[in-house]
Structures are given as C-alpha cells and as structure tokens.
Amino acid sequence: MAKKTRVTFAADICKGCALCVDACPKKIIRLAPETLNSKGYHPAEIIDQQACTACGFCFLMCPDVCITIEKEVN
Amino acid sequence: MAKKTRVTFAADICKGCALCVDACPKKIIRLAPETLNSKGYHPAEIIDQQACTACGFCFLMCPDVCITIEKEVN
Amino acid sequence: MADKVLMKGNEAIAEAAIMAGCRHFFGYPITPQTEISAYMAKRMPKIGGTFLQAESELAAINMVYGAAAAGARTMTSSSSPGIALKSEGLSFLAACDLPSVIVNIQRGGPGLGGIRPSQSDYFHATRSTGHGDFHMIVLAPNTVQEMFDLTLEAFDLADKYRMPAMILGDGMLGQVMEPVDISRGNNIKTYVKDWALTGTKGLRKRNVVNSLYLSAEELELLNFQRFDKYKEVEKIARTEDYLLEDAEVVVVAYGICARIAKNAIDTARKNGIKAGLIRPVTLWPYPKHQLKAAAEKAKAFVVVEMSMGQMIEDVELSIRCSRPVLLCNRTGGMVPTREAVLESIEKAALLKGEQNADSI
Amino acid sequence: MADKVLMKGNEAIAEAAIMAGCRHFFGYPITPQTEISAYMAKRMPKIGGTFLQAESELAAINMVYGAAAAGARTMTSSSSPGIALKSEGLSFLAACDLPSVIVNIQRGGPGLGGIRPSQSDYFHATRSTGHGDFHMIVLAPNTVQEMFDLTLEAFDLADKYRMPAMILGDGMLGQVMEPVDISRGNNIKTYVKDWALTGTKGLRKRNVVNSLYLSAEELELLNFQRFDKYKEVEKIARTEDYLLEDAEVVVVAYGICARIAKNAIDTARKNGIKAGLIRPVTLWPYPKHQLKAAAEKAKAFVVVEMSMGQMIEDVELSIRCSRPVLLCNRTGGMVPTREAVLESIEKAALLKGEQNADSI
C-alpha cells in the first residue's frame, strides 16, 4: 500500500492561479468553488489525499509557496 | 621607358609623420632635414622623382592628405 | 461644448503633439506617463509617423536631438527619474538651439521614490536641467484642456525661439480625465528651418549642429547671445489670475495645486478674507513682474506646492522679499488639501504685511 | 613649510581621499579632471584598494552606490557633462542616505561646451542635482591646500550626516599646482555603519538599502525627516572672510573667483574703497546668516562668478534683497579679471545702499 501523505495549502496566501491544479499528475487538486479567501481568490484544495504520492509537482509549480507536503517515513 | 610622374607635397600641411617615407616602395621620400614648416615640422619631400612609379602608396598612407600624384597619359 | 472629448491628461498631450505636427516620438516607459507612449504607439503607425520605444531615456533624448537636428517636430516624455537621466541630453539640446518638446509628468522623489503626483522637479526644470548655463521654456498646465493647449504652444514656442520647451505636469494631471476641446489643434504655424541637417544636396554649405567650442571666448559669446535671446523670451511670461484685483493674501500655485488653491480661496472669501490667486502658466520665464505688481497691494503671500519648497524662491525673488511668504507644501506624492491651503491663507491674513526679516 | 609638497589640485583631491580611507574609486575619464583617475590608478593597486574605470559615468555613480551601501568610503569624480549624467544616481544616493563623495571639476557648458574652468553647475549642485527633494553637502575649495582639506572633510561629513558630499571645483583649481601640507590627513575619524550591507551572518535581521515607497505617506514622512536632518547640517555653513569688518562693498565669491576678488579688493582698498570679501566655503548649506549679518553694515554687494549668475540668487535670498547686488561674471570657460572685479566694486561703491527695487 502506498505511503501516507499530506498536502497542506496556506489558503490565505493562495491566489487561485491553478498552476498546481494543472501540474498535479493525479488531478486531485481543485480551486475551492465556494470558498473565497481574504484577498478574494478561490484557494486550491486537495480532493483526494489518498491518491497523492507526495510527488511535489504542485509545490514545484506554486508561485506563492503556499503548499507544504508531508510523507510517512519508511 | 617608364611614364613621367609627379608627386607633390603640401608642405605646409605635412606633419612630418614619415608614414609616406615608410610606405614608398622605392624609398624616394624623406623628411626635409633643413626645412621647418609653419607648424614646426620637417615636411616630406621626394628625392628622386624619376624613380617614382605613381604607385600611390605614399598617398594611401598619408593621414593628412597632403600628397597629390600625377602621371603622364599616353 | 459639443466638440469636447473626454481624455486623460497624458492622452491630451499626445493628441496635441500629433495635431501640432509631431511625427517623431521617442519614449521609454515610466509611470505615471505611460499613456503618452501607448497613445503614440497606436496613432503614429496610422499617420506615417514614428513611435519608437528607445532602449533608455538617454537614448530617447538623443534620438530627439537627432530628429530635431533633422528639422522635425519631435517630443519625448518621461517622469522624474527618467527626466534626471536626460539631464545631459537636455543641456545638449539647449546648447545647439534645437527646438524640441519634453514632457515631465512628475512623481514623488528622491530616488526611485513613488508614483504619486509631485512638483519636486521644479528646480530641475527651471534652474539646472543639466550642466552649464541655459534655460528651457517650462509650461505648467493645470487642466487636461491645458495639457492639450500648452503642448500645442510648446511646439510653437520651441520652433519660434529655437530652444527646448518642457511641459511640467504631475501624475494627477496625467491621469485625470476631463473634457477637451481639440479644435485649436487645427491651426498650426510652421517655421522655416534652414539650419536643419537634411543633406546639402550640393546646393549649400554644410550645416553643422554642434556645442563644442574649444575657444572659451567663442563659447562665452554664444552664451551671452543665447541669454540675450532669453531676454526676448521673458516676454512670454504669463499667469492666470483669480480674484486678484483686491487680494490682500495672494496665493501662488501652479498645476494641480492652483486648482486646490482656488477651492480654498473661494472658502476664504466666504469667510471674509480677501484672498486671490496667481497661477504661473510659464515657470520659465517666471512671471516676476506680475508677482511684483501684486506685491504692491498684497499683505502676504502663500505658496502652495508639492515639494519641500522650490517655487517659493522665485516668489521671494520676484517680490524682492518685500512681503511675508508662507509655504503650504506636501512632498513625496502627497497632495495639499483645500483645508491646509485655507489654513495657510488664514494665517497669512493675520500677518502685518511687513517682511519679517528673520523668516528665512 | 618643510612638509609641503607641490601638487595639482586634482592630485590633492585624490591623495586626500586615500588618506581619508577611501579605497574604492570609480571613475570615467573627462577633462579637466583626468589626473584624479590617473592618480588613483597608480596608487590603489599598491595599497589594496580598488581603482575601477567604469564603462560610463552612470555605471560609476551606481558602483559608488553599491560600495557605499557596503559601508565603504567611496568616491567618484567627473566634470560637468559627466556630472549631469550622474543626476539620477545622485538622487538615489541621497534618497538612501548613503555617504559618498562626488567631485565635480567644472568646465564650460552647456552641451559639450569647452574644457576651460567654469562655475555654471552651481544650481545643479545646490538646487537640483537630480529629481526630487534632496540636498548634498557642497564644498567649494579655492586653493590646492583646500582641495586636500575639504576632501578630507567631505568624507567625514558624508559619514557623519549619512549623505552625499560634493567637492565643487573648476578646471583651473584642478590644474593648478601649489604647495600642500598633507599632514592633516593622518588624523581620520571613523564611523560605525550598522546599516551597511555586509551579509547578515545569521546574526541580525537583513539590512535593506532602498528608496522606493509606494505609500506616499511614508515617502513624505521620510522626506520631512531628511529635511529635519538638513536643518542640523545647516550648522556647518561657513565662510572665509577678508577685510569684512568695515566693508561697505561686500564681494561674494567662491573658488578661484574669490582669489581674484581678493586681489581686486586689495587694489580697491588702496584706492580708498572699503571693500571686503565673503567667500562661502560651504555652498550647501549656504552661509546665509553670515551674509545677512554682513548686509547690516554693507552698502552694496558684488557677486563674482563664472556663470550667467547662479549664486547671486542665494546672495539675494540671504540678504533678503535688502541691498543692491551687482553681478560680475564670465561664462563658457572665461575667468573674470581683477580689473573687471575692481570695476564692479567701484560701481557698487557709488550705489546708495538702498535696494533698487527695479534692479531685477
């Protein structure tokens, strides 16, 4: 079974640019359709943490460094 | 027999740089040792017009365009 | 009224330049005057003109030098730091008596500063736009209509007197949109420029545009002659006056400050203070005679400007320090409020009218 | 006397800079100040310093900006057109409160002008060295000894007040050779610069050197604070006086003109005219109080300068236009003669001492 992972978004800093959405090979990120952050953006959120491999693609493409990725060790 | 030629130096403009002296393949130009022009230079002069072929080398190297070269037309 | 169009101040300048026959504009982007370039970029290709975004302000002013030397009506435009970069070039334009129009839509400084409106390049425009002894004509619009009108006039004066002319605006005047009557732009004078570099065509002696004189005697003579010309140019000095006739407190302000001052003067009048306004329209030549005349009746002066106090020197010199002069100023992009101007007027109204010799 | 060495003015500046601890010089050649670069090029490599011939005056002033930001004593030097090119950079230095020394060995302008001595960058140095509201300290030597002394002082003042300081000389002062006592250069103060960019080493918060403020409020506050500091700096204003005590005609002149004026004053005294001299040593801050005090006793002033009349404005403002002021000037590289100064003194002696209100 795949290792446990966690992707956290700093929703307040997120600008809803969707670069992470586009970058995720698992297509498990979306811009929260109902939420607006204090800057008026729909922040990114993960919709299927299980499927996440912690590959880091979303992190690598995020211009606002609002993503933190954790992974179970060994 | 070689064609007649004439090399004229505008002695007043000449700065005695000797580039023509150096360029002449016939080595028939010198800086007049006794003459000083109004600017204080020893101007160039030709010492053997007969030997001149009107090759133009002196003209081509003269930075002050003080040389005029004539040649007999046949 | 029917003929008026809504335009930003920056656009009015650009349109006026085009109507004045300027077909060669050289710019470099900088806030808050980018609309001028944008306008030119749109229009010039359609009318066979040149819009060229130069690699820098330095290149732009030297392209203007070339185009002016060729006899064309030409313009460049920038804002404070970019104008500072043109200092050497402006000195060259003046030294070669080349007609040209320069626009400075001022922003707060020093350094990179900010992008909000300012008038802190007054000294640079009127005193030392570059090295050496010279002047430019400096015109100070205070409405979008005047951005248009004075740009037309700048081209005319530049050609007439063979010297650079500057439009000295600020970020607010550049950005504000107001109705403009552009019909005046259809009536343009032209000047013969037999000194221009267009090629001798073998028909005349070569023309030379040059400012190097290794003989100090010669250079001095030229400077003296140019300053004689400036004496002539001094005649164009002009103001717009408002309620000046009986004014005891005279506000002196140019550009956007003059409009704020008008509002304050209206209120002051309501409050029983005889306040009036002198708005210099030409900053060089400075309307010193007009100010002097006003000093005869006035008790005190208030200078309103968006700088640490620059035009105030011209006011004091014009009135020969004969009346107290208060400074009501903001800097760094801040704009004086009507209330602050009113307060200064009220303070001035209390003054005796005798020059306080210690006020410096 | 035994310790004196013969030096050109330009060399004296360079040697003083080195003795003041300047190890970073950035220049670009221009007559009549090339000796400064030449001197630096010779000496710096021997003492572990940097002489760098920049690609342009713009690059040079911005290298100075970098070196000053790093906390070093640093200098650049040029002549009029080159100084005009530094306008933007100088504004940045002032805006970031960066201590630095700039030398302007003036030559005749405008434009390329000539290479003969001039004082026509007075306005540029004292009024608007660039865009925006700011000042530099401006020191005006009149002997080679002072070229040395004031350069030492410029480094000290720049560090003390955290601002750029300029040595305003002219081609003649740069080229003249006179004996100089350099022993003073051995006694140098240093200043702690905890604001300098040297790397945080992880031990402090980052230092930032910056002049951009998108908030106009913030920029205004900084400008006000800087001008408060300038009020402090005004205390260093100073003059050298000569026969001023009982002077009825006060000659005001700086730099080489002051020396010519001294000769003329000697002659005037012989001819029975009570003439004296005020020589401003600091041009900014201007010694206005000293002039004001002199105006109380004097009947008339004569300003001698090598420009179309620039410092004269400071004289008039300082004395609040209370006395007639005559201008004795040359321009474009010409130098006033003793005879011309004497003539002006004689003319001034005939004036009533009342300000002729129409003299503007």
Next chain:
Amino acid sequence: MQIVFEKPKALSDTPTHYCPGCTHGIIHRLVAEVLDELDITGETIGIAPVGCAVIHFNYFECDVAQAAHGRAPAVATGLKRVNPDNIVFSYQGDGDLAAIGTNETIHAAARGENITVIFVNNAIYGMTGGQMAPTTLPGQITQTSPYGRDTKTAGFPLRMCELLATLDGTAYAERVAVDSVKNVLKAKKAIKKAFQYQIDGKGFSIVEILSSCPTNWGLEPVKALEWLRQNMIPYYPLGVFKDKEVSR
C-alpha cells in the same frame, strides 16, 4: 510524517505582491532554496531591480540593495569590490537588464565580475503595465506594440545569453524556463551552479529564466505557461551557452 516540500528558510513569510500565477514567485523560491542548500544566506547580498521584483527585499532573508533601473550590475560591482567574500546576486527583468541596463550588463560580464545574475525574461515590461521589452517576440502585441512588434520599426529581440557568451569574462550562461516541473527542476540546477561558480570565484554567471506575465499577456496562468512553451522557447532556445572558468 515528515515534511518533504516546504517553504525555504531564505524566503520570508511575507506574501508576495505578484499577480496570481506569475512565475516570479517560482523563481524566488528556487533562488531561496539554493541559498538554503549552499548555506549562504548570511553572506549574500541581493540586488533588487526596477521591475515587478522591485521590492524583493520583502521576500529574501538576506541583505538587499534596491538599484536604479538597469544599474544592478554596477551596484553589484560596487558591493562585490568592497567585500569580495559576500555572495552578490542581482535579480533583473528584461527591461531592466536588456534595455536600459544593457551597458552595465555587458561590461560587468566583460570584466568577469564575480557575481551572479538572475535574469527573468518575460518578454514584457510587467511593472509599468505591459509595454514592449527588448525581448518581446516579433508580432507580439503589447501596449507599445499594439499591432504586434513590427521588426521593421521596432527591430529584433535580444538573445542575451548568446550575446554574453561571446565575452571573455562570462564564465557561465544558461537559459532555462519555469513552464513545467521538469524545467523548474532544471532551472534550479542552473541557479545553483551559477551561485557555486561565484563561490568558486570563476567569474560572471548568468541564468536567463523564461518566465510568464499572465497579467500583461492577457492570459490565464496555465495558458500563459503554454504560450511561453509554444512561443518563447522556440525563439529563446534553452541550454548552456557558456561554461568555462574565466582565465585571467
């Protein structure tokens, strides 16, 4: 669980002012990661340009000098000459570096000035609202090329890496892009190498990074990266143009 990807330490917590999807942000992160990995933040001095990155001193946790438009390489020279042990890098846009600052760029390179230049090429003047840059592509529409850049009047784009590679003082010049994960990783490698070259005293190093400006290109961020890929990369080929220690 262990953190595998997180904000580098050399980056402050201040949220950036960049537009949504602007890749200036990615480039900032890459530079910060390199500072972290080389452990040089404490020795580093950054130069902020005039351009959208003008206030990058709010983001990088090192000393920073803001420089006049285009003069960053001259400012860097001044800083480096005073303290050669500091690591000095300038971060410049295409207007800053390749228009007004061309001269300073070329001469810093020619001198082999031991500094690092991070050159963000987004083919436009971002900060002033989208005017033509020296690197704007032929036909590209901007505020000052409203009918598309016409090479007849506005000339041709500059390829700075190619230009700088001709100079003896340039030790390292590489062009990268941040349009994809793969390219972002390559970009980071290049940036790291450039800093390493400086640490090793090898001479002038520059990394040109093709970057997006969704706002002034008028494209959604994802589309902007596509546009970059399809239009900029063919014109500005990626790769190493110079890699050779400067021999004095």
Next chain:
Amino acid sequence: MQIVFEKPKALSDTPTHYCPGCTHGIIHRLVAEVLDELDITGETIGIAPVGCAVIHFNYFECDVAQAAHGRAPAVATGLKRVNPDNIVFSYQGDGDLAAIGTNETIHAAARGENITVIFVNNAIYGMTGGQMAPTTLPGQITQTSPYGRDTKTAGFPLRMCELLATLDGTAYAERVAVDSVKNVLKAKKAIKKAFQYQIDGKGFSIVEILSSCPTNWGLEPVKALEWLRQNMIPYYPLGVFKDKEVSR
C-alpha cells in the same frame, strides 16, 4: 599629366588637428573617397563623436551633427527616422562606441537601424590623454592602467564585431586595419560596402577599423603601425563577421 591620386572632394581644405601620423586622417580620407565615389555627399549626414574626431565637421563636406559622448547611434536613429532618404553615418572611437555608448550601439544594431557606423578602434582614449579603453589589450599600459591592463580587475577587451554579429538587425560587420597599404585598400572596400548596404536599405552596417594613436601609445607613427600589426590584429582578427541582409 593627369592627376591619379588627390584629396577627395568630400574632404574640406582645412588641415586636421590630429597628431602627426594619427590614422584618423587616413580613415577620414577613405570615408570621403567613398562619399565621392557613391556621389552621396549631398545626401549624407555625419555624426561626430566625443573623441579625437569630435570636430570632424570641419573636415567632411556634408551636414554633421556632433553627438553627446556615446550617443551617436541614437542621434543617427533620430536623423534617419526623420529623413530615411538621407545617408547617415556615425564616426566613433572605442571609448565612445564600446564604453559609454555600448547600449546605444547594441540597440541600434538590434533594431536593424539602416545606418552605417565607422568604428575607429585605437585601443585607447585618445582625446582625453590616453586612458584605458574597453578595447585596450591585456597588459597594455595606459594612463589608467599604469601597470598594464590587469584582466583580474579591469576585465577583458570587447570584440565589438563579434558581439554585434550575434544580433539579427546587423546586416554587415567587418573588421579592417589601416596599418599598411594593402589593409588600407581593404578598409576602403569595406567602408564602401557598408555605405552601399545602407543605400540598399539592408540594415545596420559597421566597419571596425584598427587605428593607431602614436601620441598616447608613446610611439613614433611608423612604430605605432607596427605595434598595431603585432598586437592588435592578433587580438582583433580582421575579417567579415556578418554579411546578410536583415530579413524583417
């Protein structure tokens, strides 16, 4: 007898102010001969630089604008844009063109500005009394490199033709020398070609001419040409670096 060599008409009778043996004079003559031969003096506008050639308007019989130091290509651009039918050439030294004016040079070339640049490279600042130029050779002694140009601190010379050849707007770039009769003849050919390219509207053309400065090199004129041959030519190889009509 018939005159076979004489002063070209495009050159005035005014004696030049150049030092004895300074090859600025030869280059003047070549340009004038080309103007004569192409019969374009009446359409030509020259730009005088700041440098020893600053008053060349006393010598060339065409209209002339004296330009601020380094800005000749910008001035040329202004002139050419107003009257595209004029033939516009700038005449610039190495300090003027390759130091303070590098930016204007590069961007005029990048724009493919249809002008001709006569670039006189004498590896020194002549007019100001012999300071180091960007083209001063490594080790060469000048007033500001009194121990010889040290590439560690003063960097490396610029090879302008090589640099400009990388630009799409450059139509023609050739380096020649005037140290010998043979090279003088080649130089003239190059100059003529450059003007012809402008006449044909092909784009930016530049001829770099290796020239001597006997005064500031401290050498007799003849020795100076030898020095040029032995030192400059190896560093600045002669030849054509670009020859290709600019395609817009």
Next chain:
Amino acid sequence: MSQTVEIMIAGFGGQGVLFAGKILAYAALMAGKEVSWLPSYGPEMRGGTANISVIISDTPIGSPIVDNPGVFVAMNQPSLEKFEEEVQPGGLIILDSSLIQLKVKRHDLQACYIPATKLAEDNNLKGLANMIILGRIARETGLFDLDTLYLAASKSIPERKKDLLAFNKKAIEIGYNY
C-alpha cells in the same frame, strides 16, 4: 445656485470601477456639465483596490480630488471600511450587498444596498455588477436618465467590443429599476 456632485466608486482591481466612472463622466459631458475623472493608479493596484473619483458640476471644477464624496459606492468590504467615514453628511452610500456583509454604520446619510454581483450572475451578466451599480447611481441621485446612460455607455465601449453593448445596457437597466 450651481450644483457640484462628488462621486467615488471603490472596489477590487477587476471589478470595473474605472469604467463605470468613465460612463458617468461621459454622461455628464453629454449633459453639458463640467466633469473630472481621477483614478487611483499604479502597480500597487495589482490585486489591491482601485477607486475612481468623478466630479460633476455646473461650473469649472477646482481640484479633481474627491476627499469627501457626496456619493460613495463600495464594491468590496475594504473599500467600505476605508472610506465610510469620509462621506459627506447627508450623502449617499451604495454598496454591493452580495459582496459586503457589513451594514453602513453612519446614520447621517442615506445607505442603499444592492446585491449587484448576484444580480449580475443571476441574469447571465457576469462581470457587469459595475453597470448595475451605475444604473442604481443614476436612479438614486437623479443625475441622469436611462437614455443618457445608454448613450454614454455606447460612447465608452471601444469599437471592437460593441457587441457587448446590449449586455451593458441590460445591466444598467436592472440596476436602475432594482
């Protein structure tokens, strides 16, 4: 007596406040009035707030700066918070109640709540909340009738976007009649 109305519209960068102001200005121009239109400007607008000051008057306008608007429109909450205190007593505040949860605190002026953004979305006029507000301004102030606004809108919309005119008109009408 001459009348002068000082209007300020404030919101996020993309909400079209500058454009709404421009139509107002055109309407005033066509009505033969003096008018000035002054935007906040510059890079800091990016992602931040934008506002526009419009002055409409029977007599020449002094300063184009509006420090104390008679009519104030808030299209987002920060704007309301920033400017509420500055509105003239007896003035008018219009706010987009679909984006702003707060109520106007002051009682010395008139407050008007209109869910402009929601209205726009509901009517398939996404992005035209600004036009809805515009209609409302006209109605509340009585400055212009609908026809003048339509004309002004058609003057303000660039040629290549003329097909959008109908939507704009519809939005204006919705606001006017809300």
Next chain:
Amino acid sequence: MSQTVEIMIAGFGGQGVLFAGKILAYAALMAGKEVSWLPSYGPEMRGGTANISVIISDTPIGSPIVDNPGVFVAMNQPSLEKFEEEVQPGGLIILDSSLIQLKVKRHDLQACYIPATKLAEDNNLKGLANMIILGRIARETGLFDLDTLYLAASKSIPERKKDLLAFNKKAIEIGYNY
C-alpha cells in the same frame, strides 16, 4: 614690502615649458616662498602652443592667473606675438633667438635673447633648451642661485629618469652663465 613675481613661459607643445615651470615652482617652495603653477591645458594643446604661469610670492597668492607677466619667456614666435603686449612695463622678456627671428618691439622693458635651442644642440643637450632658459631666468631675475635650481630639478625629475639629471644640470648652468 612683500615681493611677487609673475612668470609666464610659452612655447610649442613638446618644448617642455610645463616642466621648466615646475622646477621654478619647486625652487620657490624650497626657498620658503608661496608659489602657484598654472598650465594651459586640454586637447587643443596638441600640436599647438602650451604655456605655464608661475607666481612666486612672499605672501599668499591670490589668483594664480598671470595676465600680465613680469617675466615672460617666449620659446616660439607665435607666443611672442601673442603675449608681448601683455608684459608689465619694466618687465623682462627672454626669448629663444635660435627659433625666433623677431626682436622685441617694446622699449619699456628689458629684452634678453638667448639661442637656447642652438646652445642645446651644440652641447649635445637636445631637447633641453627649456633648462637653458631656466638658468637664464634665474640669473636675469636673481630669484634663485644655481644650487637651488639643481635641487629643484632633482626633485622634479621622476625616479626612473634620474640618470638624466646631470644633463639637466649642465643645461641650467649653460643658461645661467651664457
């Protein structure tokens, strides 16, 4: 009474007038006097004329400019023509009679002719006419003795040219004793 001597030496660019002036200045410095040395400067010197103004005084020197020299040396004809009229009445003109055919026209001053260039060539001291003149100045004016001049010369000559000092001394001596 304090004494001030104003000296001008003028000639062609290469004749070493600046250097001659420098030695004078050093001599004055060593004699405990105030001194200033002011060259004409700049590119137009090239091939043209150069001149040097030296003022030697017991009191601080005002202007370093010499408009009316008390002692004037002409090392070529153009210089004589240019400056003769400016020399102070009662002053001294020294000229190199091997290069200047003209005579001094004025009668209100002292004229001294010395064939310096020829003397130099005859004594194998080519290029040291300036030093010969220097010796003559010292003798004619009585300003310095030979030893002071020698010392000043050795101070003025750069280290790497010290081997030429003897020639310089010899030339000075020739001029002094001519």
